[in-house]
Amino acid sequence: MARRKSGTATSHDVARAANVSQALVSRAFTGNGRIAPKTRERILKAAEAVGWQPNALARSMVTGDAPLVAVITTRLNFDWRAQVLSRLLKAIQEWHLKPLLFYAESDAEVDRLLDEALGWRARGVIVTAGVVRENRAAAIIDKGQFLVALNRPANHDKGFSVATDNPLGGRMAAKLFLEEGRQRLLVLGGPQGSWAPSLRAEGFSQAAHEAGRQVAVWNNDTMSTEAGRACAGRLLALPSAQQPDAVFATNDAMALGFLDGLRGHRSIPGDIALIGFDNLPAAEWAPYRLTTFEQPLEEMMRRLVAHVDGHSEEQPLQRNGAREQCPGLIRCKPKLITRMTAGKTECP
Amino acid sequence: MARRKSGTATSHDVARAANVSQALVSRAFTGNGRIAPKTRERILKAAEAVGWQPNALARSMVTGDAPLVAVITTRLNFDWRAQVLSRLLKAIQEWHLKPLLFYAESDAEVDRLLDEALGWRARGVIVTAGVVRENRAAAIIDKGQFLVALNRPANHDKGFSVATDNPLGGRMAAKLFLEEGRQRLLVLGGPQGSWAPSLRAEGFSQAAHEAGRQVAVWNNDTMSTEAGRACAGRLLALPSAQQPDAVFATNDAMALGFLDGLRGHRSIPGDIALIGFDNLPAAEWAPYRLTTFEQPLEEMMRRLVAHVDGHSEEQPLQRNGAREQCPGLIRCKPKLITRMTAGKTECP
DNA sequence: CTGAAAGCGCTTACAG
DNA sequence: CTGAAAGCGCTTACAG
Structure with a gap:
C-alpha cells in the first residue's frame, strides 16, 4: 500500500553511519544550533554515502512553513501567457x-483548484487564469497566505492585483488614430465578459466618444490569428462607405491574422491603420511591423515581488498612505511601440 | 520565527467542533475505515465552518507518498518549450x-535542481532542460522514483527518454531536397553539442553524403529568428556559385528569420528551397507557408504517460521484450508538413 | 461504528 | 558541543 517507504533512508540511518544522535544530523543540515565543525563534516560525508538529504515535507511540517507558492495557470498556447509564467517561475526561484x-483546463476549474491549493499550506497563491471568487479570496487571506492576481482583480482588499493599465492603452490607441485624422474606428475585442480585453476596448471607445467619434466593436471568442483573419474577411465584405480606416485589435494574435487577411487587398497604414496589444515577437517581423503596446511585464513582476516581500515581513499595509487610485489594484502603463501600421504617417 | 503556525486550524479543532475524535475527522476525509454516514456529514460541515481541510504535507508524510512530480524546465521563450510544458502540466493534472x-536559468543549474528535487520525495522527475548526469540519474532511480527525459537522454537504463526521431527528420529533409534535384545543401544548425539540433543536422548530412552530396553547416548559438536573418545575410554575401539552393533549418525560428532576410532578394522555393523544424503556429501564416516538421507531441506524451503508469504499478520492465532499437530511448516520428517553401515543385 | 495510541521523519527547546 | 524528548498534523492498525 505505502508506495516506497521501505528503502528510503532517514536521518536515523545517517546518524547511525556517523555514530551521532539523530538530532545532530538535523543540525548539520539546517545550520541551526551548535555543532562541532568536524562532526558536521563527518555527518555530511555519511549522508552522502547513504544518499540521504532532509525530507522537505517533514521539515515543512515541523517548522510549520512550506517554502511553496501555488500558481494557477492554464494552457500556454498564447505567447503572452508563456512569457508571464516564465518570468514568474524565475521570480519564485x-x-x-x-x-x-x-493547471486549469477551463476557467470554471479555477475555483476548485484554489481550494485544492489551500491544502498544501503554501506561502501564498498567484493566479494567472480565471476568476478569484470573493469568498475564496477571503479563505486564502484569512489563512495568512498572500494572494496575487495577475491581470485580473483579486476581489479582496488585502489581495494584490497587478495589471497592465488596459484602459489607458485603449485611450492611447484612440488618441493616436484621432491625431492621424482617422474617421471610422473599429475595435477587435475579446469574448464578452473578459477582463483585460474589455477594458482595452472600453478605454478606446471612451476616448473616441469624448472626441465625438463612434466606434464599432467586433467581439471574438478566441482572440486567435484565425479570428483576426476572419475579421479581415468581414471588413472586406462591408460596403466601402462603412469600411473602417483605423482598427484597434485588443491583442497581437488577432492583429497579425487581420494583417494577413488584408494582405493584397488594402494598403496599411494608407487605407487602414492598425494597432495591436502585447508586442509578441512576431509583431516586429518584416511582413508585419505592427504598431502595438508592450505590456510592462518587468514592472509588474517588480511590483508583485515587492508585495510578496512586504507580506512576508508582516509590514503594515502601506497602500493607504500611497493613495493608489483603486485600492489593491496596481496598474502599470503599457508602452506604445510605434512601427509601420500606425503612428508613422509623418515619415515616408 | 514560525511563520503562521498560530491561527491555522487542525483536525483537532474540527473534531472538537463536531464532537468526535480526531481519528474520525481523518476517516471522514480519506474515505478509509468505517464511519457512519451521518457522522461523516456532521464532520464535513464542521470542517467547512472551521475552514479546514487536511494538510497535504502531513498526509504525504504519514502515508510515505507525496502526490508530487518534479519538473525541470527553463525559459519558455521558445514556442515549442511552452507547448511541451503546457501539455505536460495537463497530463500531470x-x-x-x-x-x-x-526553473533552470541555465543548463548548468540543472544538476543542482535535480538534487534539490530529491528532497521533496516526489513520485518522479521529468526533465525538459539541460543534461541528466549519470550518477544523478542513478540517485533518482535508486530511490524508486521514475525518471523521464524529454528530447534528451535519460542516461540510465531504467530511465525513460522520449524524443522526436531527429535523425529521421534530417534524413527526410535531405531526401526531399535530393528528389527535387537540389545541388548545394546548407544546414542551419544549433549550438555545438546541443542534442536534438545536432542529430537533425547529422541525419541530414548522412543522407546527403550517401547520395554523394556535400553539406555545409552553419552553427548558431541561439537558434532565434535573428540568427536566421543573420544567416540570410551571410548567404547573400556569398559568391553566387557557392550559394546553396536548399536549406534545412534545424528549427522554425531560424527558418522564419531566414525567410524574412531573403525576402525581396531571392525567390522561394525557386532559387532556394527551405525546410524547418517544429511547425510553430507562424509557420503556416501567409507570408511564410513554411514546409516543416511537426514534432509528435501527442505521441510523446502518450508514451510518457504509459511509462509512468507502468512504473507506479511496479510492472516488470517490458522493454527487453519489445526490443527497442536503443534501450530506454523511444523515438517518435516527426511529420512532414508540406507547404510552399519546399516539396511542392510539381504544383504551380 | 468509534476512540486511544503509535508512528511518519524531521526540528528545536531543554538538559547535560 | 551533544543527546533525549517533545511535538508538528496527520493516517492507520488495534481494541473496544
Missing part, C-alpha cells in the same frame, strides 16, 4: 520558493 | 499529481 502548479 | 517546478 529567486525567492528560494518552489512553485506548485495548478 | 490528469494523474491527480501536482507538478513542482524547478
